Amino acid sequence: MSEIVLPLHFWPSLGATILFVALVLFLNWLQARAARKIQVWRRVKKEGLAAKAHEILEADRFASRLSTALTALKWLIIAIGFIRYISFVLELYKETESAGHWIVDVVLFPFKRIFDDFIAYIPNVFNLIAIVIVVRYLLTLLHRIFRELGAGRMRFSGFYPEWADPTYKLLRFFLLALALVAMYPYLPGAQSPAFDKITVFLGILISLGSSSVVSNVVSGTMLTYMRALQPGDRVKIGEAFGDVVEKTMLVTKVRTIKNEVVTIPNALLLNTQIVNYSTLAATDGLILHVSITIGYDTPWPAVHKALLEAARRTPLVLADPQPFILQRALNDFNVAYELNAYTREANRGVFILSDLTQNIQDSFDEAGLEILSPMYNTIRQSAAGDTIEKRPSA
Secondary structure, eight states, rough: OOOOOOTTTTTHHHHHHHHHHHHHHHHHHHHHHHHHHHHHHHHHHHTTTOHHHHHHHHHHHHHHHHHHHHHHHHHHHHHHHHHHHHHHHHHTTGGGGGHHHHHHIIIIIHHHHHHHHHHHHHHHHHHHHHHHHHHHHHHHHHHHHHHHHHTTTOEEEEEEEGGHHHOOOOOHHHHHHHHHHHHHHGGGGTTTTTHHHHHHEEEEEEEHHHHHHHHHHHHHHHHHHTTTTOOEEEEEEEEEEEEEEEEEESSSEEETTTTTTTEEEHHHHHHHOOOETTTTTTTEEEEEEEEEEEESSHHHHHHHHHHHHHHHHHTOSSSSSSEEEEEEESSSSEEEEEEEEEEOOOGGHHHHHHHHHHHHHHHHHHHTTTOOOEEEEEOOOSSSSSSSSEEEOO
16 A cells, blocks of 8 residues: 655644635624624623614724724734745745745735834834823823812902903913924834925915914904903994804904804904993993983073983893983083993893883873973064074974
């Protein structure tokens, strides 16, 4: 009986085949186990979020994407293993040895180079992690300090609570910029000329495209520290008269008394006169005024009494400080009176003025005084014994 002679490289080839098949079976088993774990996690997550449909949807999406990523990773490992298996078998035989070397050099060498670069990059990863940890700790510390300042639980002389949030944002920006500068040398490809060119190009694009944005941000920051206005204040900015509903780093939004929202860029706001009716209203009171003209035939004490009575009847007008009256002008045919009254409700100033005007009408009517500005014509006779007659004009 003749003895079967196996090729010299049979056993290495068989061993490589067995290892490759074992790798595939192990990866399939590992993927199946991971899939079961993901399904269990998804089921537990759904049971815990039964009343939150959007969170259930997010959990399903996360599980689906994780499964897809694991499948892709499995096939990548199988592909690399198959290529290495083929190249190993081919290198065993003289006839195909060159083909095996070619597969290694062309297909596997790039993966090997990436892996070697990753191993060499590991020290830089630790440097980046250290920088991130320090910056994160400093940001947390700053956030806690300025949160206390904003809430008024911590005070510094000359530092207002409304400055806390923008100051924190500025410090956070500079700290992150400093961290980015420190991290730059450790980033992958930071020493590459191509990376430098891309960085310069992006910098030019940002500088050209964000000039107006930067101007608005700087203006918004200056307005914050100027304390020119706050959300809820009644203001007049140019032709916009109403309440500040939102103040961001870029724009300020004002809702007018007609319920219109006017959006004003902060760069424009910085160069516009701002009249704030609410700044002193809560402490000293806002002075509302109504002007009327009354003829000379009406005694001024009676006019003063009627105007002060109208102020007394008007809701939201303060008794202390007391309303006062100014006689602003002695016109040709009448006297100009101005009633000034204090209120703390700056946002209701228009309605208070309306009520005050109505009460002026009622008060004058009850006092028997006419709110009338008569005009007189003078008739002269150019004869002996000239007479002058005054009569109201029509």
